[in-house]
Amino acid sequence: MxxxxxxxxxxxxxxxxxxxxxxxxxxxxxxxxxxxxxxxxxxxxxxxxxxxxxxxxxxxxxxxxxxxxxxxxxxxxxxxxxxxxPDVQTILDIGGQDSKAIALANNGRVKKFEMNDRCAAGTGKFLEIMAKALGFTIDDFGKAALSAAKDLHISSMCTVFAESEVTSLIARGEDRREIARGLHTSVIRRAAGMLNRVSAKGDIVFTGGVAKNLCMVELLSKKLDRKIRVSRDPxxxxxxxxxxxxxxxx
Structure with missing residues (x-):
């Protein structure tokens, strides 16, 4: 069957x-x-x-x-x-319009979770809009951020205000790659907060299309000092x- x-x-x-x-x-x-x-x-x-x-x-x-x-x-x-x-008890899923942090009990059942579904901040849609504002394809966005020497601080997580902030940074002549890294860092800060509130230790399974973004995986691992595990087709x-x-x- x-x-x-x-x-x-x-x-x-x-x-x-x-x-x-x-x-x-x-x-x-x-x-x-x-x-x-x-x-x-x-x-x-x-x-x-x-x-x-x-x-x-x-x-x-x-x-x-x-x-x-x-x-x-x-x-x-x-x-x-x-x-x-089977051995991992913490999951981060970032989809197009929401993000979820999930903690599992030893039997695999959901023990605790947090979900952000009220705005695009910290979601795939946010990254998609920011990539477009910077002139990157979504596939190149993470690669560009990884190649940056530093990240520029992005103060707003609201998609509308963040896009305006990005436009101002471009007008000032700032490096697009550093802006991209700053945007990735802002998403990671939000995701890390959710994860720490549901489960503060152990490896993390990263799921959803955003898990294919290597910059997101690397920054999340560094931020939390935890191993991030991603399947072939997250x-x-x-x-x-x-x-x-x-x-x-x-």
Missing amino acids: RFAGIDIGSRSIELVVVDETGKICHLAQADTGFDPMAEAEKLMDGIRYDGIMATGYGRNLFEIAFDAPTVTEIKAHARGAQALF QMNGAYGAALLMAENR
């Missing part, structure tokens, strides 16, 4: 299919677009599975459209991370967790 998990986020949709042992059989991703249910249907088209569970901000729409069970992002990310890194973690939960709840 095969079981699927689908994570409908603000920026992208991920689909993961596992067999009854939990082994991944299929991975797929698409932009969320203006009609997430249509994009989700395209991802599922022609894929064989015996049950599907949805997570992410669009899970309730999916439940109505496809009569499928759902699970919160917190539980899905906890299950996916625990399966990939953006798939929520969908993977949902697929595993579907298999376990069949």
Whole structure:
């Protein structure tokens, strides 16, 4: 038997299919677009599975459209991370529109969590907007920040004010790479605070698309003096967790 998990986020949709042992059989991703249910249907088209569970901000729409069970992002990310890194009890997930710090108990269940979903500050969307303001692609943004000799302090985490601050720094002739590093540092400060409040020790599993940003990984490790562990496809973690939960709840 095969079981699927689908994570409908603000920026992208991920689909993961596992067999009854939990082994991944299929991975797929698409932009969320203006009609997430249509994009989700395209991802599922022609894929064989015996049950599907949805997570992410669009899970309730999916439940109505496809009569499928759902699970919160917190539980899905906890299950996916625990399966990939059984010995790790702290998770940081930074997605397109929110960020989450999660602490797990010894049995893998969620013990404590914090979530920022009220503004774009500290999220993938914030980094995307700042990269554009500096003239970088999102892929080059982290690389540029890593190459900077220092970081310039960014005083505002509000996306609108931070963008204005970046524009002023560019007008002053400041190095774009140093501005980029300062922006990364500002996001790390917020993430580190969330992590310390839920779990102050041990390795951290970093999930979500932002985990592919090497500058974020390096700065977070230095800030907290903790090892950061990232899977090969960190953006798939929520969908993977949902697929595993579907298999376990069949």
